[in-house]
Amino acid sequence: MIKNMRIALITASERPIPATKGGATQTMMTHLIDVNEEYGEHHFFIFSYYDYLAYSKSKEYKHTSFYYYKPNAKMDKLQNLFWRMMRKLSAEQIYLRSNFIKWCVNTISKEHYDIVILEGQCFHTQYMRQLYKGPLILHMHIDRLNNELKSTKDIINCCDGLFAISEFCKRRMTNVVPCASEKIIVVRNTVDTDRFSRRGRKNAALAIRNKAGVKPNQKLISYCGRIVPDKGVLELVKAMVLLNDSNLKLMIIGSSVYAGSKKNDYILKVEKEAKKICGGALFTGYIEQSKLPNYLSGSDITVIPSLCREAAGNVTLEALGCEVPVIASSQGGIPEYADTMACRLVNCDEHFIENLAKEIHELAYNEKLYSSLKFHAREVAVAYNKYNYYRNFIHAVNSILNQ
Known part of the structure; x- marks a missing residue:
């Protein structure tokens, strides 16, 4: 050296x-x-x-x-x-x-x-x-x-x-x-594992859940990123609609591009479809980076439904740092970051929406699986x-x- x-x-x-x-x-x-x-x-x-x-x-x-x-x-x-x-x-x-x-x-x-x-x-x-x-x-x-x-x-x-x-x-x-x-x-x-951590965020995470209107029996499923077609946000919403489960609520964190950006046709389409989600949906709009750990910590599961070939998977690491299990598409470099010790991967094919729904349901209701992924989440993130x-x-x- x-x-x-x-x-x-x-x-x-x-x-x-x-x-x-x-x-x-x-x-x-x-x-x-x-x-x-x-x-x-x-x-x-x-x-x-x-x-x-x-x-x-x-x-x-x-x-x-x-x-x-x-x-x-x-x-x-x-x-x-x-x-x-x-x-x-x-x-x-x-x-x-x-x-x-x-x-x-x-x-x-x-x-x-x-x-x-x-x-x-x-x-x-x-x-x-x-x-x-x-x-x-x-x-x-x-x-x-x-x-x-x-x-x-x-x-x-x-x-x-x-x-x-x-x-x-x-x-x-x-x-x-x-x-x-x-x-x-x-x-x-x-990833900044000191910042993306649940430590000291109990009250902030609870406040996010209250803001989202999460009921005691509900699980909060989150998406964090830009609301654009390549990110598969509409497919995630359709998977949630397909589940038809009042115990699952969706929180979409982000906007089309940046702070202050206006709603485009795609966002309006996603919002319209989200109204069909049985457990409800919350669109937070753009959230500053400094506040993202609070939103992720308030989630039970984070989903990364990318349709494009992502170069890597930073949101995966940020969620795992907050001890939140991840469900992600197997596109591009995502699987290299989404260690199966803490994540579930879904192939991006003609059955993507159906399989995404199955994985969300499995992780939401299989307590043994959820506990195992959650236990290893922070460990995976700290390696980065x-x-x-x-x-x-x-x-x-x-x-x-x-x-």
């Missing part, structure tokens, strides 16, 4: 590091530097967009240096639109350029780094490689590099290493470039805590540098 590495991390979007404005990728990057702050094993260099709160918080770190980019909003936006248009017109032969990446490389070139890691910036990878010739890793957080993207091969080939968040995503990459298998390493996501994530991340960096 290489000691005292100098690791540069380039953020994936305009949300800053430390993660004062949220963001899944930004939160995981913050977990990395937080753990390293405790261990003091390496030195991280963060290249991020400027935010006053993030800048203020960055002063607390001894083992991380921060470089903040202050964008020219109009010029950067125009440049971004121009290169995106050129990329589209050229059938992805022309790659994206950005002032942010150029600024990062200009800053990086002034010092030595053992590795530079692009966090999710796949469309800027080729431009980064044109400007920077040192060791470069692309850390993908979604399923984007596959046969459906024309530039996948070029992006993979210009990296010294890639991190995928599931074996599913790695397979999708190696289907395009089979010889890249050794340099693609799976680094699974992390920030300390294990840090170790896996550092091990993966070493593997790339030692190739």
Whole structure:
């Protein structure tokens, strides 16, 4: 293992590091530097967009240096639109350029780094490689590099290493470039198991159940995520209708996209169908990340009915962290996170709705099964805590540098 590495991390979007404005990728990057702050094993260099709160918080770190980019909003936006248009017109032969990446490389070139890691910036990878010739890793957080993207091969080939968040995503990459298998390493996501926990949430969880109008004899089934067709929300509602059970209530946590988003035709269709649920349904709308553990802790079962090939399964881990058993579809990378010690999987086929209903009924009424899954839920989630994530991340960096 290489000691005292100098690791540069380039953020994936305009949300800053430390993660004062949220963001899944930004939160995981913050977990990395937080753990390293405790261990003091390496030195991280963060290249991020400027935010006053993030800048203020960055002063607390001894083992991380921060470089903040202050964008020219109009010029950067125009440049971004121009290169995106050129990329589209050229059938992805022309790659994206950005002032942010150029600024990062200009800053990086002034010092030595053992590795530079692009966090999710796949469309800027080729431009980064044109400007920077040192060791470069692309850390993908979604399923984007596959046969459906024309530039996948070029992006993979210009990296010294890639991190995928599931074996599913790695397979999708190696289907395009089979010889890249050794340099693609799976680094699974992390979850904040301190925050996603039932500990100290008894009253908050009870308040959520009261808000949902859950009766003493009812079980509360929850869904957490965007209300869009790919997530299978309508199929979940239809499964609940099919059960025709007054002892089962559904709580749908989320909206179509983000806070303040308006209801679209799909949400209206889901709401209309939900009125047929015998035990009733509650639509919470958008809920802030900080409050999600209360809602999950108030649930008896969480269902993840995704129809799309999910790259991973963070909601699975968040629910398990709150000691809530999960029923999930077997799509994409979900099964890699949904350990059967605490989860039940449902194949996504022509019988999906019927089988989903059967699993909900089985878990709601089989006390022995429910108790077993609930008992192991927290154990499964803790395996993905920030300390294990840090170790896996550092091990993966070493593997790339030692190739």
